[in-house]
Every structure is written in C-alpha cells, then in structure tokens.
Amino acid sequence: MAQARFGGTDWIDLSTGINRVAFSLPSLPMQAWTALPTEAATARLLAAAGAAYGSQAPMLALPGVQAAIQMIPRLSAPARARILSPTYDEHAATLRAAGWQVDEVTALSALEDADLAVVVNPNNPDGRSYQREELLQLAARVGRLVVDESFADARPDLSLADKAGRERLIVLRSFGKFYGLAGVRLGFVLGSDSDIAALSEMAGPWPVSGPAIAIGEAALADRSWAEATVARLRAETPRLDALAQSKGWKLLGGTELFRLYDTPDAAAAREGLARHRIWTRMFACSNHWLRLGLPGPAAEWDRLAKALRD
C-alpha cells in the first residue's frame, strides 16, 4: 500500500516488531517438505521450546500465536472478558466475534473478576510490563488468565512460562518475532492438560508445517544466538531512542523489538519516513503515537538516521 503510494521497492518495514536480523535458516531435510509432520518431530520441537522458555507445561505448537488467539475464545462459553488496553487488537476482535462481552480496561486491577482476562506482557505497543507476582495474584481472581508473551523473549524475568500447567492460566509465546521469521508461522500455547487437549482438538492434526517444526527446533535450541540477539537489541534500543529524541519525539515505552514514540503529528511523521521508504505504525487510539521496530543492518540504521534528519 505504502509502496504503491510512494514508489520504490527497497522498503524498510519498521511497522512491525519482527526482528530484522533473522536466525539463519538451517538446512532442511527434504522430508520436512514432502511428508506430513511426525509426532516425533513435533515432540522434538516442543522439547526445544520447553527448554528455551524454561517450562515443563503441556504445550501446543500452532501456526503463529494468532492461531491460538483464534481458538482461546472457544475454550469456555462466552461470558465477560476484560483486556488490558490498549494492546494487540486481535484479542478483543476474536473474543467479540465468538460472542464474549469485552471490556477494555487500562489498569491491571480492573481485570479482576473477569471470566477471561488478557494481558500482553510486555505490552504491545507501549511496552508496559507486569511482574510475575502481580500476574499470579491476578490469575487467582479471574476465570482464566491469558498472558500473551509474544515480546518476552528478551525478558525471561517477566515470563510465567514456568508457572503454566496450572488450571486457568494460558501463556502464549511467539516464534516469528524474536527469531525474525514471521513468515514461518509458528507459535506456542502453554497451559493446563485440559486446555491444551481442548486446543489441540480444535487445531486438529498437522497444524504446523514441516519446515516450521525443523526451523523452530534448531532456533530454539540455539541459546547462544538468543543471548547474542538479546545483547544486540539491548545495545541498539538506546540508539533508536536517541535518533527519535533528536527529532523531538518522546519515548512512551517499548520492548527490545519496538519503541513507541509521542510525536507532534503521527501521520506527518509516518509520511516523512515513508518518503525515505521506511514504513512505521500508527494507532487508531492516538494521533501522536508512532511505533518503530528496530532497524537491522547498518544501511537500514543509516537510512533511518538520514530520514529523521530531513
């Protein structure tokens, strides 16, 4: 869309929180493409995910966290859901489509007494984060707590993955964002035996592709790549914040994969970057918010710096 309007083909897409320095693809056995995924391959993937996330909870691999978000509203009869907002729109959208009454609240305490509560931790787009203890207390006061940890790879201190397995707690983990491989379509749900069994029946056999299983296993097992990536991202977020500040934008928050800035006019700011073939993200809830993912290679940083000087 932006491409059609501004022309050019070498766009830098900073409109998502997908890592722009992707995990290098392992060589894939031909069988990953030709055969139906086996239970053995899926078990190896889940073992690697369990080790990476520090969890022994029942777990289901799906074609992206989005696939889990589509199914969670069907785990129980529609009732009253509350979502800590603003956040990723699809939680509210899928719950409403399934007949839930959804209230979007802005304080963690306002989630109490909901039949289903959703917290994205750390949150997208503003990076707000909640401590494990707060969330565990909340879990005891709601019918079911869904913690979407799509952006938690760099923040294991926040993760409840190790507490998943108990009743009425669901933890979502994205693969594609941190590993920079969103096209692979892979994500995980961690939960109680009964919830994972129900979600598994909804998903049916072979929900995830053979290449996704093989790549996921290799990537999640490579802890040194993960550690180096966390270190790189932590070193680079201040650089992005400094560039934004030089433009007069104020940091509202963020994670290691994206930053949210308060700008005088988000539409104008986005358009200014688009003229340099850099695409960023605005939000319906504010005329001032602009979210930028971190650039990847040096040339991307250079173009962004130049665009922000213009």
Place this chain on the structure above:
Amino acid sequence: MAQARFGGTDWIDLSTGINRVAFSLPSLPMQAWTALPTEAATARLLAAAGAAYGSQAPMLALPGVQAAIQMIPRLSAPARARILSPTYDEHAATLRAAGWQVDEVTALSALEDADLAVVVNPNNPDGRSYQREELLQLAARVGRLVVDESFADARPDLSLADKAGRERLIVLRSFGKFYGLAGVRLGFVLGSDSDIAALSEMAGPWPVSGPAIAIGEAALADRSWAEATVARLRAETPRLDALAQSKGWKLLGGTELFRLYDTPDAAAAREGLARHRIWTRMFACSNHWLRLGLPGPAAEWDRLAKALRD
C-alpha cells in the same frame, strides 16, 4: 512406530496418498520466511489456484484441507450430518466433536435431507467417484454439501470447483498430496461469499506460511508439470495393480495416487511388506483391505516388487 518395530531407516512410506515424486521446490525469496505473508502474495496464490482448478469462486487458503475440516462444522449450528462412508475419518470426527449428529451412509442417495452432507470425490480409500450431475442434484437436496476433492487433481472431469460460489456448496482442494509436499501444509476451500468470509474470520490473519504461499503459487501455475504427473501416475497405476495381482490381491478401487486391495489377511500382508521397510495402510472397517500409495523412483518399485515376491 513401524520403524521402531522392524528397524532400518530407509523406509518407503506407501501408507498415504502423497505423491512420492514431489514438485521441485522453487527458490524462495528470503522475505517469504522473514515477513508476515502479504495480501498481494496471497492474492497471487489464489489466482494460480483458481486457474489450476478452473474456478472463479471465492476461495481461502489454509494450512491443509484438514484445517478446513476443523472449521466447517462451525459454519452453522450443529444438526444432522451424513457422510458417504467409509471415507477419511476426520470429517466425522470433527463434526461429532462440534456436536453434530453424524450418520455414516453408504449410498449417495442416503445423503439426501441431511443438514450437512460430505462426499469425498474421488473417495479415499476406495476410489469410488461420483459424476458432477449427481452431486449437483444432491446439493439441491441437502442443507450444505461439502465435496472433498483432495484426490481430484488427476480427475478434473469430476471436479465441482467451477460450480463453487453458489450458496450451500463447499469444495475442498488439497495441495500437498498431488504435489508431493504434504509438509508444506496448504489446502483450499472454495465456496460462497458468505461461507468463505465466515471461514476466513475463523482462520484469522496469516494462516498459511510464506513458503507455502510461494511454493503453492509456483506449483499451481506449472500446468505442464501437472499434466506430465497425471500421465505418469496413469501409466503407473496398472503396474502397481499387476504387482498386487501377482500376489493374489484383488483391486477394490483407487485413484491415481493410491490403490485399495482386497487381501486374504491385511495384517499379515502389511507385516510382510514392513519386513522390507515398506509401510502401508490398514483400515478399522476391514481385515482384508490394504491401501498402497504409488512408489516413486525406480528403486522403490524394485523393492516393492521384490517384497511382493517374497
């Protein structure tokens, strides 16, 4: 499982109907892996699928026909479904799980008056096939007709893909079987505007991986590969039937991708082939039925011939 029991690693899996001579993978742009699939890429895939299937109907790409089978029971409130049987188990399983009363019937006419009727055409595992006119007449007499054309690539004369788009008719097309790429997870639902919109909402954004979209587009656009493959399969099915006949097995039916034989003792027959590291498929409904997919390269045919002589 068979591997654990009989040992060896170079098994020939003839237990499925997946083509063992796969479409050669095109080179994949890195973006297919790294970025979320775009609407433009999905539109190109659907255009290629529409051309290959001879259909202009509304269409949705999913991670396999199985994903469609999971969702179809939710298109309307559970009522009475009838399935032309025996056939692929998952149709009955998903309908029952969603609360439908399911009757498995053995004659096409017995499907009439069902709120939802399922016909696999040509049928798995026995290859029974139904003419377009019969199915169109049936469509007028049931609440909704689902025609699963997972094995119809070699039989365009049977396909109702060109009639999809009208109300209350759903056509399913598999990608992985005929193209020998089941691990890719790709299939299509063709149907009315409202059914495809409802299924699309159930699936949510990005259900199919970037590589699946790119490979599917390339494969479905390569009509000469498809024609050559149909010709090869047609030439080879008599060869498989002759091998089976030499063993005293009687052909019960089949498609270009698999054959169903009547054997004196299916368990013994399967075990005999397993000793040669060839895996085949038995069915709960018969002690005599054994289904074999077609071998691929010459060495696979040689081993099967030797195994059947033993």
